[in-house]
Amino acid sequence: MPLSGFAIKKRPPFARVIPPWLPPLYAATCHSSSSSPPSFPRLRPHPHRPSFHPPRTRLEKRGANGTFLVVGLAGFVLQLLLCLLRLRCSIPSIATQIVNGVLPMVWSLERLLNEMQIQLENLVWENKELEERLLIATEDRKVIEMVLKEIEEEHEKAVTRIDLLENELQELKEENMRSNEVQGKTLWNSKSHYEKDVRSRESILIGTDYGSTSMHPSYNRRGLSLSDPEEPREKGMIIWEAEDPCVPLVAALFTVVGISLGSVLEFFSTIRNRPASDAVALLSINWFILVVGSVATPNSQHPTVVRGPESHKSYKITRTTLQLPPIDATIQTGAVLSVMVTFMLLFDGVPGFSLNFIGNLYAYSRRGSAGCLCLTMNMMNSRFTRFKGLENEPTPNLFVANCGPAVGMSFDNIESAFGIFGKVVGVHAADETGTRVIVCFSEVNAAQAAFKALNGLPCADLGGRIMHISYSVVRPLQKVHKDMFFLVYFSASDLGIPGIYLVHDFITVEEEKRLLAEVDNRQWRSLSKRRVQHYGYEFLYETRNIDSKHFLGELPSFVSDILQKILSFPGLGRDQNKEMDQLTVNEYPCGVGLSPHIDTHSAFDELIFSLSTAGPCIMEFRRYPEGTWCHPTASVNEIHEDTPLLSSYITRKAIFLPPRSMLLMSGEGRYAWHHYIPHRKVNNFLQVDRVGETAIRRSSRRVSFTFRKVRKGPCCCPYKQNCDSQLECKNQQVKQDIVQSSLPLKREAFCPTDTDRI
Numbered sequence: 001m002p003l004s005g006f007a008i009k010k011r012p013p014f015a016r017v018i019p020p021w022l023p024p025l026y027a028a029t030c031h032s033s034s035s036s037p038p039s040f041p042r043l044r045p046h047p048h049r050p051s052f053h054p055p056r057t058r059l060e061k062r063g064a065n066g067t068f069l070v071v072g073l074a075g076f077v078l079q080l081l082l083c084l085l086r087l088r089c090s091i092p093s094i095a096t097q098i099v100n101g102v103l104p105m106v107w108s109l110e111r112l113l114n115e116m117q118i119q120l121e122n123l124v125w126e127n128k129e130l131e132e133r134l135l136i137a138t139e140d141r142k143v144i145e146m147v148l149k150e151i152e153e154e155h156e157k158a159v160t161r162i163d164l165l166e167n168e169l170q171e172l173k174e175e176n177m178r179s180n181e182v183q184g185k186t187l188w189n190s191k192s193h194y195e196k197d198v199r200s201r202e203s204i205l206i207g208t209d210y211g212s213t214s215m216h217p218s219y220n221r222r223g224l225s226l227s228d229p230e231e232p233r234e235k236g237m238i239i240w241e242a243e244d245p246c247v248p249l250v251a252a253l254f255t256v257v258g259i260s261l262g263s264v265l266e267f268f269s270t271i272r273n274r275p276a277s278d279a280v281a282l283l284s285i286n287w288f289i290l291v292v293g294s295v296a297t298p299n300s301q302h303p304t305v306v307r308g309p310e311s312h313k314s315y316k317i318t319r320t321t322l323q324l325p326p327i328d329a330t331i332q333t334g335a336v337l338s339v340m341v342t343f344m345l346l347f348d349g350v351p352g353f354s355l356n357f358i359g360n361l362y363a364y365s366r367r368g369s370a371g372c373l374c375l376t377m378n379m380m381n382s383r384f385t386r387f388k389g390l391e392n393e394p395t396p397n398l399f400v401a402n403c404g405p406a407v408g409m410s411f412d413n414i415e416s417a418f419g420i421f422g423k424v425v426g427v428h429a430a431d432e433t434g435t436r437v438i439v440c441f442s443e444v445n446a447a448q449a450a451f452k453a454l455n456g457l458p459c460a461d462l463g464g465r466i467m468h469i470s471y472s473v474v475r476p477l478q479k480v481h482k483d484m485f486f487l488v489y490f491s492a493s494d495l496g497i498p499g500i501y502l503v504h505d506f507i508t509v510e511e512e513k514r515l516l517a518e519v520d521n522r523q524w525r526s527l528s529k530r531r532v533q534h535y536g537y538e539f540l541y542e543t544r545n546i547d548s549k550h551f552l553g554e555l556p557s558f559v560s561d562i563l564q565k566i567l568s569f570p571g572l573g574r575d576q577n578k579e580m581d582q583l584t585v586n587e588y589p590c591g592v593g594l595s596p597h598i599d600t601h602s603a604f605d606e607l608i609f610s611l612s613t614a615g616p617c618i619m620e621f622r623r624y625p626e627g628t629w630c631h632p633t634a635s636v637n638e639i640h641e642d643t644p645l646l647s648s649y650i651t652r653k654a655i656f657l658p659p660r661s662m663l664l665m666s667g668e669g670r671y672a673w674h675h676y677i678p679h680r681k682v683n684n685f686l687q688v689d690r691v692g693e694t695a696i697r698r699s700s701r702r703v704s705f706t707f708r709k710v711r712k713g714p715c716c717c718p719y720k721q722n723c724d725s726q727l728e729c730k731n732q733q734v735k736q737d738i739v740q741s742s743l744p745l746k747r748e749a750f751c752p753t754d755t756d757r758i
């Protein structure tokens with residue numbers, strides 16, 4: 001990978017600069033060997049300098065040697081002195097050369113090395129992230145493959161069933177023809193009904209009077225239905241007493257209602273001076289409802305029996321039935337939306353209502369409707385499930401396919417047919433199709449006997465019907481998953497809890513790394529499921545309060561930058577005291593959460609900042625209704641387990657906290673809403689949280705830094721119900737009342753003390 005942002009200059013090899021003042025020999029040495037260090041020059045007479053040779057006489061010759069010697073010596077000394085003098089001048093220049101040439105090069109090399117190191121670290125980090133993503137993708141793929149496999153299996157079964165039922169239909173047709181012939185009157189007017197079928201593709205009348213209340217066949221694309229006219233409404237079957245013209249009628253009705261509603265909304269928009277976009281948004285939602293309502297509904301497929309006009313004993317077998325379920329998800333959604341839009345429009349301006357919600361309204365209602373559908377499905381889907389791969393492992397419960405009210409068998413019929421093998425303790429719909437049931441025996445032996453006698457064989461007591469049976473187990477009772485019913489928001493403004501703010505990327509990746517390194521270098525205190533560190537003041541889990549007498553010292557310097565940033569946190573009034581003096585560091589391993597609580601009012605001031613690092617989490621908020629009673633011995637700050645009764649009154653919301661984000665809880669959000677992080681089972685296959693349509697994998701660890709300010713004096717917030725400062729005396733009173741009257745308690749939630757819960 002290229003080193004982006006850094007131009008690596010190619011430097012020429014270090015060129016030796018030969019100063020002109022050096023003696024030629026030194027210069028020669030420098031040129032000849034560039035690798036060996038320059039040796040000190042041996043002083044020689046300059047070759048180009050003219051030699052000093054005066055003409056000699058005899059007399060002179062005598063003393064000439066001596067004179068020459070003296071002169072030569074003097075010359076040599078003079079040259080030596082000259083060289084020394086030059087050398088002395090050159091020493092500082094050499095040093096300057098070194099300083100100017102070599103040191104900058106060393107520095108630039110060092111800088112380059114540092115930059116490359118940073119690049120390398122970034123690469124390693126990116127590589128890690130890519131690996132994590134790959135892991136998530138692989139896991140998602142596995143799930144999708146599993147789902148696909150299941151769908152394929154279901155599809156195969158459905159095809160087999162269709163074949164089976166088509167055969168049966170054929171047989172019934174033939175039988176019907178025969179009986180008509182025997183009776184001597186042909187009630188079967190195949191020509192006219194066939195023509196009608198071709199013309200309208202709606203229905204074929206294949207029989208009119210069966211003269212009994214036994215099974216009556218009906219056929220839609222999903223198969224044949226045999227219905228008992230005496231129990232026409234049983235088990236989700238929809239009877240629509242109308243003929244085809246109803247389709248345009250209902251569509252027209254939708255149109256009229258939609259247009260009227262649109263006009264009303266538009267009228268309100270206009271008279272209340274809404275910006276045009278609001279009116280357009282409202283109208284488009286309305287038109288959407290309208291279009292979906294009138295177009296999609298007639299095409300949807302529902303097992304439907306259509307009662308004909310003749311008499312209650314006349315039944316039509318429909319091919320493409322009149323598909324008009326009276327309460328369809330679309331209509332539900334439409335109705336909910338219309339009511340909500342109108343409601344919000346009327347109440348806009350009233351505190352708590354805002355048209356800003358309209359953007360989310362459709363998504364919310366769609367989800368809500370999906371939630372409702374899921375709930376319905378859950379209710380229809382009984383608590384039974386088949387053993388995957390162990391279908392023949394005997395249990396007292398049998399999953400029976402090709403059997404149920406939609407194929408004309410009442411639960412009583414089924415119970416008595418299976419009752420001959422042993423005591424049947426219950427017959428339940430296995431799903432919403434009406435063609436699969438669960439038959440529960442009191443004993444495994446009875447179930448085994450029924451399995452052997454009826455699986456894949458015709459049952460004489462059920463009209464010779466062939467059923468496909470497997471063993472079934474009772475699912476452990478599951479709470480309807482709460483996540484289904486509320487959205488997880490990405491931003492605090494969407495969350496819409498007053499006083500809750502979220503700033504993404506409050507710190508950088510480098511700052512995050514530094515913080516984690518700092519806390520990992522310090523001593524952790526282990527709680528049962530997570531580890532903590534406290535700074536400033538110790539937090540006492542027994543009392544959910546701080547030990548104000550035990551000051552641990554100033555907050556550590558590694559959080560100074562964060563404290564500084566907190567001072568300029570957006571969205572807060574200037575008069576707020578934002579100087580935090582208590583820090584709790586929580587380390588949550590994968591899957592570990594935090595139970596619902598409100599940070600004790602009397603312990604901490606209004607503002608609570610929580611910085612997420614290392615991994616994300618979903619934080620949920622609950623608001624309990626006004627007047628819910630809290631056991632006096634329990635803390636007002638923690639609710640242990642919601643009973644179904646209480647659960648239905650609680651408002652729940654959730655927000656996604658990515659790593660490096662800072663959450664601020666203030667005002668109502670801090671004082672009146674419980675916050676918590678849901679626990680996830682560690683052996684949970686995927687270890688994921690769902691945020692909207694996205695599955696977010698839980699990281700192996702999340703470390704949060706919660707900054708708070710210790711309160712001096714009692715809390716005087718307006719949320720008295722949740723305020724321990726203000727509830728103290730009230731609880732005393734309640735305690736006395738209980739002792740005196742021993743009346744049954746209204747509220748069911750009790751809060752046992754668990755030191756590790758918060």
Ligand SMILES: O=C(O)CCC(=O)C(=O)O
Nearest residue numbers: 584586599610704706758
């Ligand atoms: O981990 C968090 O972000 C929240 C911690 C918290 O609520 C608390 O310590 O009271």
Ligand SMILES: [Fe+2]
Nearest residue numbers: 597598599675
């Ligand atoms: Fe908290």
